[in-house]
Amino acid sequence: MIKNKFIVVEGLEGAGKTCACIHIKNILKKYNINNILLVRQPGSTLIAEVIRKLIKKKFHSDKLTKETELLLMYAARIQLVQKKIKPALKKGIWVISDRHDLSSIAYQGGGLGIKRTVIDQLKSLFLHDCNPDLTVYLDVFPDIGLKRILNRHSLDIIENRSLEFFKKARNSYLKNIKLDKKSIIINANVNLDQVNKNLTKTILIWLNKQII
Ligand code: T5A
Numbered sequence: 001m002i003k004n005k006f007i008v009v010e011g012l013e014g015a016g017k018t019c020a021c022i023h024i025k026n027i028l029k030k031y032n033i034n035n036i037l038l039v040r041q042p043g044s045t046l047i048a049e050v051i052r053k054l055i056k057k058k059f060h061s062d063k064l065t066k067e068t069e070l071l072l073m074y075a076a077r078i079q080l081v082q083k084k085i086k087p088a089l090k091k092g093i094w095v096i097s098d099r100h101d102l103s104s105i106a107y108q109g110g111g112l113g114i115k116r117t118v119i120d121q122l123k124s125l126f127l128h129d130c131n132p133d134l135t136v137y138l139d140v141f142p143d144i145g146l147k148r149i150l151n152r153h154s155l156d157i158i159e160n161r162s163l164e165f166f167k168k169a170r171n172s173y174l175k176n177i178k179l180d181k182k183s184i185i186i187n188a189n190v191n192l193d194q195v196n197k198n199l200t201k202t203i204l205i206w207l208n209k210q211i212i
Contacts, residue, residue, distance in 0.1 A: 001211065001212055002031070002033070002207065002210045002211055002212065003210070003212060004035070004089060004092045004093055004094045004095075005094055005095075005133040005134060005210065006085070006089055006094075006095045006097070006130075006131075006132045006133050006134075007024060007094070007095065007096045007097070007132060007133065007134045007135075007136065008096075008097045008099070008100040008102070008132040008134070008135045008136070009021050009024070009096065009097070009098055009099070009135075009136045009138065010099060010100070010102050010103060010106075010135055010136070010137045010138070010173065010177075011137060011138035011139065011140060011145075011173070011188060012140050012142055012145045012166055012169060012170055012173070013142075013145050013146055013149050013158075013159050013166070014140060014144070014145030014146055014147070014148035014149045015138035015139070015140040015145050015188045016138055016140070016148075016188050016192065016195055017098050017099065017138060018040075018098055019192060019195075019196075020136060020138060020186075020195070020199060021038055021040075021096050021097075021098050022038075023196050023199055023200070024096055024136070024199065024203060025038060025096060027199075027200055027203050027204070027207075028094060028207075031207060033094055035092065035093045035094060036093065036094045036095075036096060037084065037085075037088045037093050037094070037095045037096070038096050038098075039080060039084060039085065039095065039096070039097050039098065040097070040098035040099065041073075041076065041077055041080060041097060041098065041099040041100060041103065042055060042072070042073055042076035042077065042080075042099075043076065043080070044080050044084060045079050045080050045083050045084060047076075047079050048075075048076035048077075048079045048080050051072050051075055051076040051079075052076060054072065055069065055072050055073070055076075055157075055158075056156045056157055056158070057157070058157050066108060066112040066113070066114055067114065069108060069112070070104060070108040070112075070114055070118075070119065070122070071122075073103070073104050073107075073108065074104065074122050074126065077100070077101065077104075077126075077127070078126045078127070081126075081127060081130050085097065085130060086130060097132075100132060100135075101119075101123055101127060102135065102137075102173070102176060102177070104119055104122075105119055105172060105176055106169040106170075106172040106173045106176070107158070107169050109172055110168045110169045110170075110171060110172025110173070111161070111165045111166070111168050111169040111172070112165075131182075132182065133182060133210075134182055134183070134184070134206060135177065135180060135182060135183040135184075136183070136184055136186060136199070136202075136203075137173060137177045137183055137184070137185050137186070138186050138188035138195070139170070139173070139174070139185055139186065139187055139188055139189070140188040140189055141170075141189055142163055142166030142167055142169075142170060143163065144189055145166075145188075146159065146163075146166070184202050184206070186198050186199055186202065
């Protein structure tokens with residue numbers, strides 16, 4: 001028997017997070033775990049989806065400040081955590097989230113340069129104990145990830161930031177993920193089949209360790 005868990009998938013644009021979330025859900029199903037909630041951040045509640053649109057919208061005569069962007073990311077996250085993630089975990093439902101607070105540390109902290117103490121304060125004020133049981137970090141070089149996104153659609157306002165921004169975000173991810181004992185790093189620069197194989201292998205090892 002395995003108690004329900006909170007799994008987070010993190011990484012830069014085009015790392016393959018959405019594909020990985022679906023893949024992990026399918027692995028869990030093979031283990032007869034069918035009670036699963038899949039969410040994305042920012043988003044996955046009516047209000048958080050409106051915040052997502054606002055963050056991604058280009059305003060010609062105005063621009064979100066980095067602090068506003070951080071607070072909007074957190075507003076969407078708090079809405080999702082309080083309305084969906086925590087209630088689901090309480091009911092014994094597994095939760096897989098496409099991004100969580102590590103995205104704010106990497107993008108608004110590493111990328112935009114907001115002090116870590118500021119982000120940590122928001123986390124301790126509003127997220128409390130909502131920490132993942134497992135974070136899967138898909139490590140992709142920014143240029144490879146962005147090329148994948150460009151094959152799909154034109155770049156949005158965040159995706160259009162400089163390569164330098166994404167390099168800083170990646171460095172922040174790598175620095176932080178290495179300190180997190182409840183995390184795994186998957187090389188996402190290889191093809192999707194290879195990523196899925198590595199993901200299956202590591203998730204199965206992790207699942208076996210969770211049996212009580
Ligand atoms: N953000 C978010 C912050 O700045 N701070 C925060 O706190 C939070 C929560 C969200 C934006 O918000 C920012 C980050 C983002 O800019 P989004 O559209 O949800 O916006 O962006 P992403 O979360 O990055 O989602 P993407 O769809 O852009 O990337 P994914 O989910 O990593 O990639 P995925 O799985 O959709 O795959 C993309 C394409 O690549 C292919 C897929 O088939 C697909 O076509 N692909 C591969 N191709 C070759 N090899 C592989 N290994 C592949 N893996 C996937």
